Amino acid sequence: MKKRVFSADKLRNNLSFFVVFLIFGFILVLQLRSVKINDEQPTSEELARASELSEMLIKEKEKNESLSEDLAQANEQLDQFRKEASESGDYANVLSKQIEKVEMMAGLRAVKGPGLTVTLSDSTAASANGVSENNYVIHHEDLLAVVNELWDAGAEAISINGERLIATSEIRCAGSVVSVNNNRYSIPYVISAIGDPATMKSALEMRGGVVDKLTIWDIDVQIEEKSELTVNAYSGTISQKYAVPVTTGE
Amino acid sequence: MLFAMIGLIIGICAGLVFPGYIPKEYSIYVAIALLSAFDTVIGGVLARLEHRYNDKVFLSGFIINSLLAALLIYAGSLLDIELYYAAIVVFGVRLFQNFASIRRILLNSHQKK
Numbered sequence: 001m002k003k004r005v006f007s008a009d010k011l012r013n014n015l016s017f018f019v020v021f022l023i024f025g026f027i028l029v030l031q032l033r034s035v036k037i038n039d040e041q042p043t044s045e046e047l048a049r050a051s052e053l054s055e056m057l058i059k060e061k062e063k064n065e066s067l068s069e070d071l072a073q074a075n076e077q078l079d080q081f082r083k084e085a086s087e088s089g090d091y092a093n094v095l096s097k098q099i100e101k102v103e104m105m106a107g108l109r110a111v112k113g114p115g116l117t118v119t120l121s122d123s124t125a126a127s128a129n130g131v132s133e134n135n136y137v138i139h140h141e142d143l144l145a146v147v148n149e150l151w152d153a154g155a156e157a158i159s160i161n162g163e164r165l166i167a168t169s170e171i172r173c174a175g176s177v178v179s180v181n182n183n184r185y186s187i188p189y190v191i192s193a194i195g196d197p198a199t200m201k202s203a204l205e206m207r208g209g210v211v212d213k214l215t216i217w218d219i220d221v222q223i224e225e226k227s228e229l230t231v232n233a234y235s236g237t238i239s240q241k242y243a244v245p246v247t248t249g250e
Numbered sequence: 251m252l253f254a255m256i257g258l259i260i261g262i263c264a265g266l267v268f269p270g271y272i273p274k275e276y277s278i279y280v281a282i283a284l285l286s287a288f289d290t291v292i293g294g295v296l297a298r299l300e301h302r303y304n305d306k307v308f309l310s311g312f313i314i315n316s317l318l319a320a321l322l323i324y325a326g327s328l329l330d331i332e333l334y335y336a337a338i339v340v341f342g343v344r345l346f347q348n349f350a351s352i353r354r355i356l357l358n359s360h361q362k363k
Contacts (some may be wrong), residue, residue, distance in 0.1 A: 014254075017298075019311050020291060020294065021254045023261060025258040026262025028265065029264075029266055034277060034280070037271045038277060041274075091280050
């Protein structure tokens, strides 16, 4: 009799153990899985921030669009004035010729002529042991070096990926892209230059020169001479907040 | 112990196939409840080895400790005090003590043989 009670007790004990371990195992695994899933999902704050940012981006884009429309209108007007001026006499004619020349120098007018294009792409070579990957990608310094060499070789107009370089143009690293005239461009970088193709080419390919330095890292440099190419006009606005012209004798 | 093992395995399998998961906000509650459950489980094993096991104490401890721990966290979040540290410390210390006792009992029984 006593033995039977004991075994019933034992069964009950075993059963309670069974239940508790079952629940324990269940919650344990569920929690482990939940932690993993939760880590992968963005939090609600992150989502809110993301949507806020994308809204801001859309607004900025709209602003940008309306501004460039304004710019296009203003340019049209300017063209009209110019036309009127050139049609109204000799003095005006001279003036408009002069304006043309100045505009060409300032980069406000698209120009064409003989020249070359330089196309730069990141290296496809695997990085050697212990050498930073950084050496195998194109940096703004590389673009600056090429542009500098081109100016030196007598280039008269240069654009990077269609962005005309003017007196205030920057070529600056902006994360993984390069900012030119405050617009961002990524690889491949196509530099178009108008000038004497042969001179510019040999300036770039000079021994120990820019191209030599880039090809050490297997960076892809392609130079194409062209009998005629067009370099776009500067499409942005030029605002001078601080500088004012100095009149002689002042 | 066989029942416990079978229970654990079934529980783990059920957890693996269970659809849905615990949202992040409740994660800490479940974690603390889990810790207290673990403490109870180890305590139960020890009590069994010491032949002073009582299934009523065990079951009520398992459920009430888990709920109490979760409640403690909730109270802490209302008062802006991180009370779960208290739960972690208490359960952690108890876990180590119980493990030590289990180890001693197992070692002793081994030596007797």
